[in-house]
Amino acid sequence: MIVDIEKLSVDYTGIKALDNLSFGIDEGDFLGIIGPNGAGKSTLFKCMLGLHTQYNGTIKVFGNDIRDSKKYLSQIGYVPQKPVVDRNFPATIREVLSMSQITSDSKKVDEALQKVWMHELADRRIGDLSVGQQQRVFI
Template sequence: MLKVVEIEHLTVEYPGVKALDDVSFSVSEGDFLGIIGPNGAGKSTLFASILGLNTKYKGTIKFFGKDIQKSKEYLKLIGYVPQKPIFEKNFPATVNDVVNMGLRKKSHEKKIDEILQQLWIHELGNRRIGELSVGQQQRVFIAKALVNNPKLLILDEPVTGIDQHSIELFYSILKELNSKQKITIIWSSHDLDAVNKLANHVACLNQTLFFHGESDDFFDNDELVKQYSEASMQEHMHHH
């Protein structure tokens, strides 16, 4: 199986804190990898490093076998959906404007309608982005990430602040993108049940990687699930 992303001995240190410590794993073509871990586990740092936003790391990150520090070209093959897209609430951009921002080649333009339909937002094309619900906005950002036919889709806890109905719809869309369109997905989430249902691989991250493998191996191992649940429960209590 072709390796889409290979991460070797990735260590990221911020002043006084080690965000990631010697993390190594790889993602093969067609994988749907769910990354789980408590808040502050280094998930966003991991994504920032893969996406070239953080270049101060030790170790290597390869995309289709090439070191990502050699050229930024690889970014053209990645679609990224951030946790909460930050923009001015009254930014004068319609849904079509936003999706078009992602468009790198004019030739892909005719695909836009199809993508908007697939994501159930085709009727919103002329609405301003700021008028939509968070769930709808999130789907617009997925559409934007998809217009260039990415090989890899990266989503950072994409259901924060979205209603249950939108979450279900969102999950079914992800499933379809992975199974029908064969898009490799890396997705970080707090929702263990959803990861269990959707992902075929799981990575457990908390500064270090303490599990990476097929999701069945993780969810069939009560000890691992318990450990994870306790860790995130403590984290949860800590936050309240």
């Protein structure tokens, strides 16, 4: 199982953001998470990424309890819904990817750009891209 969540609860000063949530995601599964504002969607992702640590229950990613191990983080991508790029940032897409913690190898950068259909825009400034294009680069 890729993700295994058991009895996850998050409380913000008496307000339950998540209450006893349990589910699993297997390889090949597709999962959509929908709900109104304040339903706990962002809280769930922050917990899964280890960004929010004040919760009850267990979260396992690739079989590792996230409280014990952060090894899995290099295998996960997270793109926030709001853009975080200053439109005046002078770096190109290729330069941004080369700064990644994952790789600065130009061949791997080119392969990554091919996978998200951004190779033709590789030398364009990241700030000149649409929000959707920026999100594809960050994936």
